[in-house]
Amino acid sequence: MPARPRAARLLIAAVTTALTTVLAAPTTAAAQGGDTRAPRLYKGIVTANRLVLRSEPTDGSRALRFAVRGDYVTIYCKKTGQNVLGNRTWYRLTDGAWAWGSARYIATIGTPPRWC
Structure with a gap:
């Protein structure tokens, strides 16, 4: 397998994992009782x-x-x-x-x- 396509797939996998972790964090905080909303106006x-x-x-x-x-x-x-x-x-x-x-x-x- 050529190095370039393998490196690209690894990079995509790393970015996908990072985004999934970041996007799931507010949901997790809310589920644990943390308030992730902006202050009420x-x-x-x-x-x-x-x-x-x-x-x-x-x-x-x-x-x-x-x-x-x-x-x-x-x-x-x-x-x-x-x-x-x-x-x-x-x-x-x-x-x-x-x-x-x-x-x-x-x-x-x-x-x-x-x-x-």
């Missing part, structure tokens, strides 16, 4: 005419960007922050730059976000 809709999204969950922190009424936002988690009209909850948003928005002006859609 939540949805919300802005209820303020113009909502300032900030670097920290306070109204004195740096403004990063703005959202307007009707904008859908993706929420990573919630945290207690500065009180905004009786609401101390702030949402960590993942849209564009990570920013904090007061829950007073964001209505959640579906499941409420988890705590940070």
Whole structure:
């Protein structure tokens, strides 16, 4: 048997074995109780005419960007922050730059976000 075809078959067998091992690993981890999924993200809709999204969950922190009424936002988690009209909850948003928005002006859609 020529050396070249044999070497090619050995290489293909090695690559196939490696891929099978790598692709089976997440299934094995999940079967053993490990969580291989990405963190759950939540949805919300802005209820303020113009909502300032900030670097920290306070109204004195740096403004990063703005959202307007009707904008859908993706929420990573919630945290207690500065009180905004009786609401101390702030949402960590993942849209564009990570920013904090007061829950007073964001209505959640579906499941409420988890705590940070």
